[in-house]
Amino acid sequence: MLRGLKRLNKYENRILRIAKLGGKNVRIFQQGFSRKTKEGFRFPIHSLEIGSESAIKKKPVGLVAGVHGLETIGIRVLLDFLEYILDSNSLGYLPEIEKGKMGIVCLPIVNPGGVALKMRANPAGVDLMRNSGVEADDPMPFFGGHKMSPKLPYYRGNTMEPEARTLYRFVKKYFFESKNSCMSVLDIHSGFGTIDHVWWPFAFTKEKCRDEELFIKMSEYLKETCHNVSFRYGPQSESYTTNGDLWDRFYLHFNKEYRNGKETQKSAFLPWTLEIGTWSDLKKNPLRTLKKRGIFNPSKENKSETITGYRKLLTDFVKMATMELYN
Numbered sequence: 278m279l280r281g282l283k284r285l286n287k288y289e290n291r292i293l294r295i296a297k298l299g300g301k302n303v304r305i306f307q308q309g310f311s312r313k314t315k316e317g318f319r320f321p322i323h324s325l326e327i328g329s330e331s332a333i334k335k336k337p338v339g340l341v342a343g344v345h346g347l348e349t350i351g352i353r354v355l356l357d358f359l360e361y362i363l364d365s366n367s368l369g370y371l372p373e374i375e376k377g378k379m380g381i382v383c384l385p386i387v388n389p390g391g392v393a394l395k396m397r398a399n400p401a402g403v404d405l406m407r408n409s410g411v412e413a414d415d416p417m418p419f420f421g422g423h424k425m426s427p428k429l430p431y432y433r434g435n436t437m438e439p440e441a442r443t444l445y446r447f448v449k450k451y452f453f454e455s456k457n458s459c460m461s462v463l464d465i466h467s468g469f470g471t472i473d474h475v476w477w478p479f480a481f482t483k484e485k486c487r488d489e490e491l492f493i494k495m496s497e498y499l500k501e502t503c504h505n506v507s508f509r510y511g512p513q514s515e516s517y518t519t520n521g522d523l524w525d526r527f528y529l530h531f532n533k534e535y536r537n538g539k540e541t542q543k544s545a546f547l548p549w550t551l552e553i554g555t556w557s558d559l560k561k562n563p564l565r566t567l568k569k570r571g572i573f574n575p576s577k578e579n580k581s582e583t584i585t586g587y588r589k590l591l592t593d594f595v596k597m598a599t600m601e602l603y604n
């Protein structure tokens with residue numbers, strides 16, 4: 278039944294090797310557990326702290342992947358990036374981490390049960406990005422999330438699943454109590470369309486979010502520094518509207534409970550989503566659409582190129598997040 282267990286073990290081992298590679302600059306924690314599978318297995322959800330504790334406390338930047346169990350390309354992009362910046366022999370080595378000037382926190386596999394079962398949803402059949410309880414203004418039918426049956430994709434579930442609550446605890450611990458900062462998190466997905474999207478809130482409405490101007494300013498910066506690659510930037514609702522996006526809920530919650538409507542409070546919590554476009558491969562080999570994994574992951578020959586292709590964006594993203602450009 279657990280057809281993806283080997284793959285999950287491979288990623289978990291790679292996370293351990295990353296912790297070893299980073300030495301005293303990397304700490305690994307168990308942040309929570311997945312839902313149980315039918316057979317009764319639960320999988321631990323691990324998080325990583327990279328950099329000094331004071332850097333993480335002062336101005337953390339977050340990287341998240343593996344919310345959807347089939348989108349393993351996102352997990353590999355994240356792990357590749359960590360190896361790239363932590364290895365002192367690598368071209369991408371970031372000395373800022375060792376010097377205590379940069380603090381990164383990661384949740385590389387939010388949905389380990391989905392990876393082990395080779396499915397998008399968690400072991401209970403819930404699509405975690407439809408699970409937050411936020412109701413959309415005008416959701417796409419079915420794809421935007423439904424309550425019909427966990428046997429169908431995009432099922433919303435009833436209450437927040439253990440994986441979603443684990444992600445919430447992670448976000449709260451590192452971001453909600455930090456002051457006078459502007460804090461970015463990037464959640465890496467794959468599968469929508471032929472080009473790469475970088476989204477910001479909201480998914481539930483076409484209304485502008487409170488930090489729209491800041492998001493635009495930061496995306497202008499990223500466009501300039503990543504000039505050789507084309508990403509399409511904008512609020513997620515420009516592409517489609519869905520119920521239950523977790524980042525919508527966390528963002529709304531932060532602004533209501535922590536920012537408290539005071540314009541003098543400088544801290545902003547900025548959740549970004551990178552959606553790696555993979556459909557372009559399908560043109561070359563249309564038969565791949567027939568395979569379940571085909572839509573969400575690029576074909577083999579393009580894989581290593583795809584993975585290393587995001588190193589520049591992620592480097593610019595974590596560097597931008599530690600700058601003081603935006604107050």
Ligand SMILES: [Zn+2]
Pocket residue numbers: 344345348466467
């Ligand atoms: Zn996804």
